[in-house]
Amino acid sequence: xxxxxxxxxxxxxxxxxxxxxxxxxxxxxxxxxxxxxxxxxxxxxxxxxxxxxxxxxxxxxxxxxxxxxxxxxxxxxxxxxxxxxxxxxxxxxxxxxxxxxxxxxxxxxxxxxxxxxxxxxxxxxxxxxxxxxxxxxxxxxxxxxxxxxxxxxxxxxxxxxxxxxxxxxxxxxxxxxxxxxxxxxxxxxxxxxxxxxxxxxxxxxxxxxxxxxxxxxxxxxxxxxxxxxxxxxxxxxxxxxxxxxx
Amino acid sequence: xxxxxxxxxxxxxxxxxxxxxxxxxxxxxxxxxxxxxxxxxxxxxxxxxxxxxxxxxxxxxxxxxxxxxxxxxxxxxxxxxxxxxxxxxxxxxxxxxxxxxxxxxxxxxxxxxxxxxxxxxxxxxxxxxxxxxxxxxxxxxxxxxxxxxxxxxxxxxxxxxxxxxxxxxxxxxxxxxxxxxxxxxxxxxxxxxxxxxxxxxxxxxxxxxxxxxxxxxxxxxxxxxxxxxxxxxxxxxxxxxxxxxx
Numbered sequence: 001x002x003x004x005x006x007x008x009x010x011x012x013x014x015x016x017x018x019x020x021x022x023x024x025x026x027x028x029x030x031x032x033x034x035x036x037x038x039x040x041x042x043x044x045x046x047x048x049x050x051x052x053x054x055x056x057x058x059x060x061x062x063x064x065x066x067x068x069x070x071x072x073x074x075x076x077x078x079x080x081x082x083x084x085x086x087x088x089x090x091x092x093x094x095x096x097x098x099x100x101x102x103x104x105x106x107x108x109x110x111x112x113x114x115x116x117x118x119x120x121x122x123x124x125x126x127x128x129x130x131x132x133x134x135x136x137x138x139x140x141x142x143x144x145x146x147x148x149x150x151x152x153x154x155x156x157x158x159x160x161x162x163x164x165x166x167x168x169x170x171x172x173x174x175x176x177x178x179x180x181x182x183x184x185x186x187x188x189x190x191x192x193x194x195x196x197x198x199x200x201x202x203x204x205x206x207x208x209x210x211x212x213x214x215x216x217x218x219x220x221x222x223x224x225x226x227x228x229x230x231x232x233x234x235x236x237x238x239x240x241x242x243x244x245x246x
Numbered sequence: 247x248x249x250x251x252x253x254x255x256x257x258x259x260x261x262x263x264x265x266x267x268x269x270x271x272x273x274x275x276x277x278x279x280x281x282x283x284x285x286x287x288x289x290x291x292x293x294x295x296x297x298x299x300x301x302x303x304x305x306x307x308x309x310x311x312x313x314x315x316x317x318x319x320x321x322x323x324x325x326x327x328x329x330x331x332x333x334x335x336x337x338x339x340x341x342x343x344x345x346x347x348x349x350x351x352x353x354x355x356x357x358x359x360x361x362x363x364x365x366x367x368x369x370x371x372x373x374x375x376x377x378x379x380x381x382x383x384x385x386x387x388x389x390x391x392x393x394x395x396x397x398x399x400x401x402x403x404x405x406x407x408x409x410x411x412x413x414x415x416x417x418x419x420x421x422x423x424x425x426x427x428x429x430x431x432x433x434x435x436x437x438x439x440x441x442x443x444x445x446x447x448x449x450x451x452x453x454x455x456x457x458x459x460x461x462x463x464x465x466x467x468x469x470x471x472x473x474x475x476x477x478x479x480x481x482x483x484x485x486x487x488x489x490x491x492x
Contacts, residue, residue, distance in 0.1 A: 015463075016463055100346065104468045104471065107464050107467065107468060107471075108467065108468070108471055109462075110460075110461075110462030110463055110464050111458075111460040111461065111462050111464055111467050112460075112461065112462075113461030113462065134468070135464075136464045136465070136466070137463075138462060138463050138464050141462070141463050142462070142463075176482050176485075176486075212357075212478070214356075214357040214358075215356075215357065215358065215359030216355075216356030216357050216358075216359065216384060216387070216388070217261075217262055217356055217383075217384050217387050217388075218353050218356050218357055218381075218382045218383075218384050219382070220382070221353065221354065221357050221474070222350045222354070222380070224468060224470070224471055225350065225353075225354055225470055225471060225474040228471040228474050228475050229474050229475065229478045232458070232475045232479070233478070233479070233482070236422050236479070239422075240422075
């Protein structure tokens with residue numbers, strides 16, 4: 001479960017049709033009647049309570065009335081359902097350390113219409129409140145699956161017919177120059193951790209590697225930025241029916 | 247000036263050729279001799295000091311020996327030099343609130359080879375330590391210019407021959423369908439703040455607007471992700487000499 005806080009987050013919950021298991025509402029004054037948002041959430045939640053500013057401050061130091069806190073259950077996604085679905089694009093993220101980046105990856109996967117996100121060796125937890133915020137709540141609606149090992153993830157992707165492309169600044173080919181088979185099949189893009197890139201097991205010579213050419217001084221891009229460039233380019237190429245730019 | 251902390255950050259400084267004005271070095275033991283990194287930075291810095299673990303903890307609560315802290319001066323860029331240079335691509339960011347996003351925008355501008363970053367109505371300060379970290383230090387090498395108003399920025403961009411494209415989820419055309427004149431001229435892409443998108447002055451009907459099509463539940467993309475999609479697509483189209491995908 002994940003704890004969600006603030007009015008904005010609760011507007012996302014409602015918009016996504018994701019209802020809290022428990023809703024805690026601290027009104028501005030004890031007499032205040034629930035507004036539309038609070039009423040809608042309270043109707044759908046199995047449990048909802050009015051709390052005092054004192055309780056609010058204990059639960060969420062720094063928060064002040066009026067405020068909302070919810071306990072929300074993240075859906076469980078099965079690898080079989082994610083990989084067995086018809087989606088043509090998939091993102092794999094290896095060793096992600098920061099909750100903010102993990103959330104932005106989820107939001108990017110949602111926006112580009114990819115089937116979901118596969119995690120290997122994650123450090124950041126999916127239930128971190130920052131994942132919810134950075135994903136704009138889409139962590140509740142986007143399939144995210146974690147594999148116990150890179151080898152297990154590779155086996156499952158292969159069986160499901162995905163061609164794998166590993167993002168690597170040192171790869172000999174740029175992403176735009178690689179004809180990728182998503183036009184006829186399925187493509188999974190692998191991006192690596194913020195510090196070290198992908199682990200050795202993803203750098204296997206048996207897998208295709210693609211570089212995002214960089215012109216400046218930085219030795220790498222932000223991991224969510226890399227994912228967005230690869231996924232949106234792949235989506236544009238799918239839409240245009242092109243096998244490559246070249 | 248910006249305060250920079252930690253070994254990694256100092257390795258970036260050295261790699262970028264950006265030397266601290268003041269270097270504070272807290273060795274692991276009082277007898278320790280400077281290693282290669284410390285020696286190289288100290289040689290280039292006008293002032294460098296050994297400090298005790300006690301002083302370190304006062305300057306940077308939570309830090310522990312060995313550690314490095316530097317005071318670094320951000321270069322000043324003139325709008326005339328940035329806009330008058332030969333660069334074909336430019337990013338404009340309006341109302342950026344979070345230092346982490348601002349830093350990631352700078353890093354993305356650096357990597358895609360754009361001429362620089364123009365800021366209007368920024369909330370986040372360029373000297374925030376998180377800007378340095380998220381930009382991987384490229385805030386020291388990437389031209390960033392702030393305009394006092396949107397009107398002033400528009401006038402300067404126009405005079406310099408830039409066609410302006412405003413990112414707007416409600417725009418009728420997708421970015422990939424808009425033939426953009428960067429193939430023959432110069433293009434500036436405008437992205438908006440994390441909460442509200444671009445301000446009304448950037449939504450002028452006289453300016454071209456482009457949407458990044460979103461398939462999922464989120465109503466917007468992370469601002470650095472949006473910038474990356476637009477800039478890297480523009481760069482790919484420049485490289486391929488295409489006027490559009492359509």
